[in-house]
Amino acid sequence: MNRPAVHVIGTGLLGTSLGLALRRAGYEVTLADLSPTARRLAADMGAGTAAEPEDPGIVVVATPPDVAAPTIVEALRRWPEATVTDVASVKTAILVRVREQTTARELDRYIGSHPMAGREKSGAIAAREDLFAARPWVVCSDEDTPSERLAQVVALAEATGASVIHLDPDFHDSSVARVSHAPQVLASLMAAQLKDMPIDGVGLAGQGLRDVTRIAASDPGLWTQILTGNAAEVREVLAAIRGDLDTMIDALELAPGAFASIASLLAAGNEGRDRIPGKHGAAPAKYAEVTVVVDDTPGTLGRLFADVGELGVNIEDIRIDHATGIRLGSVDISVIPAAQLTLTEGLLERGWRVPEAAIEQEGRE
Template identity: 65%
Template sequence: MRIHIIGTGLLGASLGLALSAQKYQVSLEDTSPTAQQLAADLGAGTIFADGGNDCNGGSGSEGGNGGDPQIVVIATPPDVAAQTIATALETYPDATVTDVASVKTSLLESVRELVGRSELDRYIGCHPMAGREKSGAIAARSDLFTARPWVICSDENTPHNRLGEVVTMAEATGASVIHLDPRIHDAAVAKVSHVPQVVASLVASQLRHAPLEEVALAGQGLRDVTRIAASDPRLWTQILAGNSEEVRSVLLDLRTELDEVITALEMGPGATGALAKAIALGNEGYDRIPGKHGQAPTKYAVVTILIPDTPGTLATLFKDIGDLNINVEDFRMDHAPDQKLGIVDVSVVPATQQELETGLLSKGWQIPESAIEKEGIA
């Protein structure tokens, strides 16, 4: 299958890397010659050339497309995606055109205004739920989409052969395909992606003028909440504007609950019930987040191990856990302030917690406040 990717940023270049690894014929196009060349040099595909007529009004300089593409993927910034889709539909009258934009309803409406019904039948909106805080082809990874949801928006009028092509392409990246109505998609990503970005950015912004001695107290909790605050402001401005109605609705609900917390804090000790309710409702929502491989949420036991910050120590720890024949369900690591120590939290099935702690203690690992010690077993 011949795939033509227009836009060689993080998603476009990552898609090219993933498909090229599966022996697809991938051609690349970007308004920036430097970005285009970088993606090609990284192995994402060959620079597009079609005799001097490309989708952006320029001309390719090397390579060749080996025939017209079967699928054209638009991976441009959201604010130019609709026009680029319309141009691609006109330029490639036999190709299926898709995109990777994170907002679907407003984009579909804009494309509908630019093209006719017959052209619109060749457009299938997509959104791979994958990304990084870093941007550009230099941050691209061939495994970016592996085991990630890939949303495809189609309806009963979508030609089955074209839908099948897009599904095949998405699955070739290792993604898991999900079919959603555009409006349902936009409501969903507002809750699970767009509002979390806003909240992370707002929390991180409170650190701008904080004294360094206060910021030095930051632990894993702050890092977890603010990790995505390092995202690209230009890109996210376009994403939030494109899904403004859904994002605003969630933020209004969030503001209502935040106001309740603020009111409770103003009332002092007599309003602890409202504070407890806010935390409890958060527990309830957290428990609905899918577990591994999209399965039902699972409660894991967490074993904390202190490890010296020296080369090879983490590898030794995981080898020892493997020797105990215990599966690590999740893992995270923090660093002790002013000490060369790592604080490792290993999540395991509760039934194996005591076995893991006993085994690691016997191998000389330091486990503070282990369940074994609390029960007086050790």
């Protein structure tokens, strides 16, 4: 298959990961970055060649969001035959700026896109060739987009293992404000509450706090650009959350009716959580959990997973929590409800420490 040469501008986490994935898929990739060190690092990692191309088929702008629009415009003019896309997490503001600075013919060659993938770590050193695998990749086109150029961008995204979704830019920005941008703010604000907390208190942290604050390790500079680029949508979401927070704060005065308000807010959270897609983008699914207490020693998890496999049970999801002060942890194994009893009994027979409440509950149902 004849694949167009790809030029990636920006060799941070996304740009380098993209280069790695495209090279694996058989694309010829060249790299550019304002930092010669960053470009050389990406090249040394195998993401592409640190060179300026003469006539690339596709140019991917993977710069920070605040400089994406001028970089796109420059690419459209420098390579007048190339299809130009970007991977920024905001789409409407960039499209408006590009439209203001280009002709209709130039604009026809620009197609905004956004892979819904990332890590809390940044830079080329954090790149992975499988970063986009099984992740949604949003492509924003319209009825005026030339079909052959749209096909190039779709093929590029699918070559990384991503699943392409076509969305309007405004709908994209409204959606990511809720599923990505506002969660980043909330994670950071929650983590900030630990900044001056006595260390003995922080030591009580369990997996719940780790889950909520994991993405708080993200780069503040990058996220300032993302949040300001999608400011109106994020502001709307945070205002709605502020309303719910005010309701919860008032309810915790424990006046008459408070218990109903608290329960209602928590139940709304249950409903929202249940709408998050399941594995591989499938419909949401409810799983049963089997908790196993394990020693924090080499090989323990390997033996546990081997035993689960021998029992013929598929692990749908897994979570590990570490005890404080002792070398023990708990592994929560999510399985389909029909497999819960088989797994619990089988692990007990093999000597694993499993709370027997699951068996007792199964027997009562």
